[in-house]
Amino acid sequence: MKRTVPLFISAITGFVLIGTAFIPKFVDWGNDAMAWFNLLAAFAFILGGGNLLKMQLQKISAQQPGWGYAAVTLIAFFVTLFVGLVKVGVHPNVKFPEFAWSGDYLQEDGAFWWLFEYIFTPLSATMFALLAFYISSAAFRAFRAKNTEATILLIIAVIILLGRTYASVWLTGWLPDEFILGDSGIKYSDFNLQNLSEVIMENFTTAGMRAIKIGIALGVASTSLKVLLGVDRSYLGSDQEV
Amino acid sequence: MKQSTLIWTILMVAGGGFLLFQASKGNGRVYVREIPVEATASQPDSEPQVYQWTKNQQVPQSEKDDPGVSFSLSRTVGLWVAAFCTLAIFSFLYGDNPLYKFTEAIFVGVSAGYAMVVAFWTEIATNLFAKLLPGLARITFYPDIDSTTRPELLYLIPLVLSILLLWRLSPKGSWIARWPLAFFIGATAGIRLISYLETDFIGQLQSTVMPFLVFASDGSLLWDKSLKNTVFIVGVLSCMVYFFFSIEHEGIIKYVSRLGIWVLMVTFGASFAYTVMGRIALLSGRLVFLFNDWLGI
Structure with missing residues (x-):
């Protein structure tokens, strides 16, 4: 019951969805399964919120170090949830003004929009922007041209970084637009950083990415089959679960 | 007073004074x-x-x-709150501090709340509530629903599965959440298997099948196109040989896989450069916000 039923559910769902690509009769079932999938994904966010609530409340009740920040998290969580679900400050839809809750939840000047615009967006953008410093400092410490592979990576990274910015014009913009050897078709300007970065991106990087994509596709297909056939059951967790 | 504390105090006072000056200018x-x-x-x-x-x-x-x-008072307060949040996150560059921890806690709470609200309005209200109770949905959130719309009772199944999923939070019987999880995993496996094979496997292979030698309509060899195609095919094949671990990488395979590693290093170098550029673009966006939108410099 604890392990067999889930195996059947995953196998039936997976094979029905695979069948939609081959059997027209399965298409409607596949569409229903997709709609349910999206709904479950939405409920997974609620599960995540519930889990956050549980963890933060445990922290507060045990008065663990930093429990005050857990309280701040909870306040921010509940305020966002309340203003978003109740649509605080949202005007009704112009087509249906008598229905107070018919407006868009992210409507401009609503309280939820305010939180999104002035708290969520700056915080998420700054968090990722902060990584610019750490990624640069990590690269400075870790990147050493110790062997051929590391040297290639370093050179290519520098060419792409410079080639995609105005620095390429400063550094190599002076290369003349003249043929190197008579009418060979190769010009000096072909070797400026901007052109070099384009050649690298078009040929070598695309080739590498293509091989990686093919590898990923084969990996995903084999893992999916292992899950559907019940060979891989790791997602069911342990038998000790209550 | 430590020298570093003194320097930071002077910087903070100078920054605060500059802010007051800018605010006084409107x-x-x-x-x-x-x-x-x-x-x-x-x-x-x-x-x-x-x-x-x-x-x-x-x-x-x-x-x-x-x-x-x-x-606009609300937007002005918002602007200052956004600037405070930006500076508080940047303060982490000096070291972990209470200001950073405070804004980080706010970020976690707001993000979780935001994700839940978006999930509720885009999926649960639209595709569950409106399908199961169209009459109630019509007089509350979605007045454009046709009054003759009948409930779709099939949606009781995802509702039950969703409740079972939330059961995971219960101290007892949390194993029941494996059922919706199994549906989730099965659906993901089914969707991914076909889509990845179709677009990333067959599609990419199809795009790689191209002639080594390319000729123009007058029969002359287009050497640059030919070289490009050759580099491309050899690059893809050598990378795939490197990924092929079922055979020993010895002899000719060793050299081909080594070439594959070099092509992969080029790819990773370019990806790294793009990641750095993306982060720097975000950083410059935040600086533009601080100096332009907030301080008006």
Whole structure:
């Protein structure tokens, strides 16, 4: 019951969805399964919120170090949830003004929009922007041209970084637009950083990415089959679960 | 007082003084143009009533004296809150500190709440509530639902599965959450298996099948195109040989896989450069916000 039923559910769902690509009769079932999938994904966010609530409340009740920040998290969580679900400050839809809750939840000047615009967006953008410093400092410490592979990576990274910015014009913009050897078709300007970065991106990087994509596709297909056939059951967790 | 503390205190005082100076010049304020909105009741059976409210449109500070333009307190407070949040996160560069931890806690709470609200309005309300109770949905959130729409009882299945999923939070019987999880995993496996094989396997292989030698219509060899195709095919094949671990990488395979590693290093170098550029673009965006939108410099 604890392990067999889930195996059947995953196998039936997976094979029905695979069948939609081959059997027209399965298409409607596949569409229903997709709609349910999206709904479950939405409920997974609620599960995540519930889990956050549980963890933060445990922290507060045990008065663990930093429990005050857990309280701040909870306040921010509940305020966002309340203003978003109740649509605080949202005007009704112009087509249906008598229905107070018919407006868009992210409507401009609503309280939820305010939180999104002035708290969520700056915080998420700054968090990722902060990584610019750490990624640069990590690269400075870790990147050493110790062997051929590391040297290639370093050179290519520098060419792409410079080639995609105005620095390429400063550094190599002076290369003349003249043929190197008579009418060979190769010009000096072909070797400026901007052109070099384009050649690298078009040929070598695309080739590498293509091989990686093919590898990923084969990996995903084999893992999916292992899950559907019940060979891989790791997602069911342990038998000790209550 | 430690030297570093003294330096930071001086910097903070100077920064605060600069902020006050900028604020006294009228910077860091947001102005809006009020646009009146008028709407009449849509339902034929409801009383003919006109509803009025105003919509705000942000305008540049240069238009603050125009007619219909007024100071917006909520947006101005928002601007200062956004600037405070940005600076508080940047303060982590100096080291972990209470200001950073405070804004980080806010970020976690707001993000979780935001994700839940979006999930509720885009999926649960639209595709579950409106499908199971169309009559109630019509008189509350979605007045455009047809009054003859009947409930789709099939949606009771995802509702039950969702409740079982939330059971995971219960101290006992959390194993029941494996059922919806199994549906989730099965659906993901089914969707991914086909889509990845179709687009990333067959599609990419198809795009790689191209001629080594390319000729023009007059029969002459297009050497640059030919070289490009050859580099491309050899690059893809050598990378795939490197990924092929079922055979020993010895002899010719060793050299081909080594070439594959080099092509992969080129790819990773370019990816790294793009990641750095993306982060720097975000950083410059935040700096533009601080200096331009907030301080008005």
